[in-house]
Amino acid sequence: MGGYLLHHIVRFGRTLRAAGVPITPGQIVAFIRALEWLPLEDRELFYHAARCTLVCRREDLETFDRVFEWFWRNPLMGGQLPPGLLSTAPGPIRRQENRPRPAEVGHPPAPEPRSENPEAPPVILADRAMTYSPIEILRRKPFERFSEEEIQRVRRLMARLRWQISERETRRLRPGPRGEHLDLRRTLRRSMRHYGEWVRLLWRTHKRKPRPLVVLCDISGSMERYARMLLHFLHALSHTRRHVETFVFGTRLTRITRCLRHRDLDEALREVSHTVVDWSGGTRIGECLHVFNRDWGRRVLGRGAVVMIISDGWDRGDVELLRQEMERLQKSCYRLIWLNPLLGIPGYQPLTRGMQAALPYIDDFLPVHNLASLEQLAAHLERLPARRSARRSGLARPVPSGGPE
């Protein structure tokens, strides 16, 4: 293989990494080995080989296609990435030093007279400016302006909370004294000490694991004053256990699980503010839940997940849709908890249309307005009932009162 091509491939890898597709040297090696088996003049095969060796997540395929088209059109350019090429799926690694360096002067042209292929993927630049309504204000929150004291205080408060979500029995078995499955293997081995006599029976029991937690947090205009604190809360929550999936919604649904994985709170919040586009705009809870149920439900609600929706229930979307989606959501999770910051206000009645539509499908309706309410929530999560509460289709259940059952 030509040295120049090799050089370009390594730089291509670097460009991909800069665009947010996390690839490893091992993958680059696999790609180079793959090329030994392919006719190099076939651009389409080159593309497919790169795609199946370098990408391993579906959400990265689109970014890959854009970077591929941009990079191999003229691999000598290799300067700054156009802003539209950044990944829409934020990866944990996006370091500045990974950006490609400008090509060296006097570099001979690459050995690739790749003809333009009509089937090559079209270049679609990410259009983040698409808006739903004038209500949706596309504004990025300046988290940087937080006062240091405020951050420190919240951090300390959050750190004191202990989050242990109730466990469920998995189907995996492990040795245990009070199990219900006979452990033939260990029993037999033990019996060898006694000339094959089964002196003692050994058992296996079900391994227990904490339930996965899925959080859907409202970040629309009416929730604005709680947003900061809630994001701290979500960050703290993400770092106590591994299986927390976090989404935020206003007029659209955004998954921020990966952003929150940054250990450093400021770093995580910066990532979130770059990813989310509908801060402090309108709310369409029904539509957002619909997107969640359709695109994410099957992926994150398995294994007895607990779902928490954090919202004040002010909804400007379709109420009937909200009702349907709440019913579906409740049926596909183990427990559906709604946290409403307004519930902390004395005399608050959940009378908004959205809240009214959602109430029949909520298992727990809890306040989230101060640290005490978070402690209450933590205590509640720790001792969820061992069975899931009744789900009835279409029938309104008695409205839960404002407190844990």
Add this chain to the structure above:
Amino acid sequence: MFPRSIDEVIRALEAHRYIAERGLATAIFLALRLNRPLFLEGEPGVGKTEVAKVLADLLETELIRLQCYEGLDVHSAVYEWDYARQILQIRMLEASGERDEARIRQQIFSPDFLIKRPLLQALEAKNGRPPVLLIDELDRADEEFEAFLLELLSDWQITIPEIGTVRAEQPPVVVITSNRTREIHDALKRRCLYFWIDYPSFEKEIQIVRARIPEAPERLTRQIVAFVQELRRLDLYKLPGVAETLDWTAALLALDRTELDPTVVDETLGVLLKYQDDVLKVRGEIAQDLLAKALLRAEMASGGA
């Protein structure tokens, strides 16, 4: 046969009635050449599992299938001892006056008493042709199994404490599928060649139906595929996959239909859509609207052909 080029892969797959796009053929070819597992993701019913079956046919080798589920452990995936026979053997040895514990142990923990599960079978194949190992729906297994698999895929060896280490002479051709009900760890996916199988285009899907159900009339096939393609543009909980297209075609043939009409579409919609909400949404007006579009498209396609 062992394909020597990507076009050969495409032709061979077609000969086994599997219509693959070029990207998938490239991934399959490279998986064979580089000895890397093939990791297939995609919506249900797009033919992920089928790839492994066809690949086994094509390579004229055995298909070993491991269906994943939560709690899948070494005993069900790799090996298990035949306890009942072991106990009998102990009794027999006892009756014959054997008292030496080490000798009893050696006898009953011998390969004769081993029940081989799919992963061990895949390692032990010795007829010179490595088998195709299908690890189906890995997303259903838990992290513990995933971690074990990661180790296996890198070393191709398994240690059985009582016997020793079993190492594959030739690593099997591995196909892993996932429906994404859980994210598989990147570390595992990076060891594989990753391919996302999308829904096929109109022309590809017609080819698929032709290959799988050759007795279906040409006109009906075009109408069915056009309708399903229209249906996939809707906002539904579960879009119909290729498997549903084939089921529907078979159903309509069984009903002796030669073309689509509003009544039969409404009556058989349950073959395509698997959620009651979706059926209710589509049945009636929307279905008729789609049907009108589909018939037009089918007609235009036949005019062009």
